[in-house]
Amino acid sequence: MTSPARHSLIWTGTYTPDGGGRAEGIGAISASDDGTLEWLGTAAKADSPSFLAVHPTLPVVYAVAEQAGTVQAYRRSGEFGLEPFGDPQAAGEAACHVAVEALARFVTVTCWGDGQVLLYELDRDGGMTGRFAAPASVDPHGSQTPGEPRQSRAHASLMLADGRVMTTDLGHDSLRVWRFEPGTGLIADHEVALPYGSGPRHLVQHTSGSVFVVSEYSVEVFVLRADAGTFELINRGPATSGGSLPGDSAAEICLSQSGDQAYVGVRGSNLISVLLVGADGAEVAPLADFPSGGDWPRHHLVRGPWLHVAHERSDDVATFALDASTGLPGPLVQRLQTPSPTALVPAN
Template identity: 45%
Template sequence: MTRFWVGGYGDDMEGDAEGIGFLSVDDGAGPSSLRYRGTAAAVASPSWLVRHPTLDVVYAALEGEGAVQAFARSGETALRPLGPAVDAGRYVCHLAVSRDGRMLIASCYGDGRVIRYGLGDDGAIVPGGPDKAAALRAALFGEPDVRDTLDSHPAKDPYPTPFGEQPRVSHAHAATFLPDGRIATTDLGFDLVRIWRPSGAGLAPDHEVVLPRGTGPRHMVLHPSGHLHVVTEYSCEVFTLASARDGRWGLVSATTASPIARVGFDFPAELAVSRDGGTLYTALRGSSTISALRVKGGGESVEPFALADSGVDWPRHHLVHEGVLLVAGQRSSTISAIDLDERTGAPREERHTTPAPTPTAILPAR
């Protein structure tokens, strides 16, 4: 049996989920056996989930509460809290864990904050961050702890505000760890991809990549080639970034997420990559479709080549698993399994759908 944890929206985010859910597939029966099995851990609106790289620990962004919390496996279908919830920023919507399992990055849509937390040997979130000396100074002398270190580095809008318009608002949305240990984050409100470097117990800004105004960079995927692909929520595009010899990232190509994507209606959500790295998949929420994009050359460009129905309403998140695409439908409260063509990687027909309360994220369990 293959197992998945499911994030979702609860009462405080106008959803029906009662916590982190549990999803399973019987390996012998395939996608037709996809079933939502119930609640694994009762918690309010765990809208994003990420796994520790080596431990059986899951981290949840509690979006409505503005907090993050760690959970450890306590059975085949259950999780238990691994310490209390820790304060984050307003509408924390995404989490990323470093490859060494020592650092957790939270992105907060509501106030634009990007927050670094330390992780202990057991995977628990360490109050005050990974630098215990800094944590002790914070406790004894009132110095700012690691969660406050980025407040002095808020994002700034690179574009002037047109006359008569209100200033734009920062919306941090996602983070990914780069091969050299730096961190890339998206700011959907200011059209930025920000590059950070770990510094002491916090993070320090390294540089920024400014995308065209009004594009709205949302989620990213680091391609095996080393390129960073970024999907934009507002302009329905996929931008590809590359690192130069001096370590600075820059834009190398851009393409539409789909030739028929409608700006102001479709609002792309997640971006996922196939196992062989040859195909990207993004979801267009307005039309509830899945667009497939071929990765070209050495990963420096992509182009859309197929479009299919997602089998759900408002596809918020998806992932590739064993030749199918699992898609979380936020508004339909369902999760679908979409067949992928073995030769081309194109999404095909819906294989199966299971009810699931207001799902927003799907995470493979160990």
């Protein structure tokens, strides 16, 4: 007798009409262990909740409202619903990413429009309390055009395994590492300057401790490793095996369950690139590029043996089966229609 398929829940970040999208708010998808997805509907109406994060132990979700410049907490309600939990908190211009610390002491929000990095302490129920702004970025490269400084554009936060936080700055081509101090927020630890014009966007930490950073503008992957607590750039290389084209921009980077492969989404050419990770996590090398299955792969998620790719402009999530030995995607399994998806975040 065949056992029934098990299902889990994936939240979708989206763009609504205020951000040029077609969604109504945070979406909900039912994900089966056979790889298939089912669109459940809108979990909570919200204005352009473009990125989400989930509390590690409580049924609480945090979403930025990119156009409004706020961050809002939500609580689970019913099968797949979400209801606002507390008032929206002021963030910065074009708040585009939110992350939750593993110990649930705080969330961080990064703002593409004005470069702000913000921390909100959490209470025992997951509610946001104190708001603390981190020191503003100073361009480590200086101004290449006198009198015309570059705009800081904070884009993502990564909670590091050692308890620190690393943030990317697209505009200043830099990574900043922070320590958390209760009642004060983020304290600067150190900074790493990446090549001028690279545009570091998203990042992930390998089990070796290395951090892999994908650059939106130069479409590369940078490898950083900590020496006595200070991260240093130890490797860089192209994010694709075939090279990038004019108009391409890299988006998300994530790892396979084994950590042997990294996956990078490239908008424009609409590719997913598979990269091999060296045994010690000190390097990554492009293996193969594959069509992403839609238009504008904004974000993607590895879920067991499945790769799900959210296409912002073609309003769908494409699913591929991953080869167990090579990590390479097989033929397209499914294209699920869902409005303007910008992020895929497992609910549990």
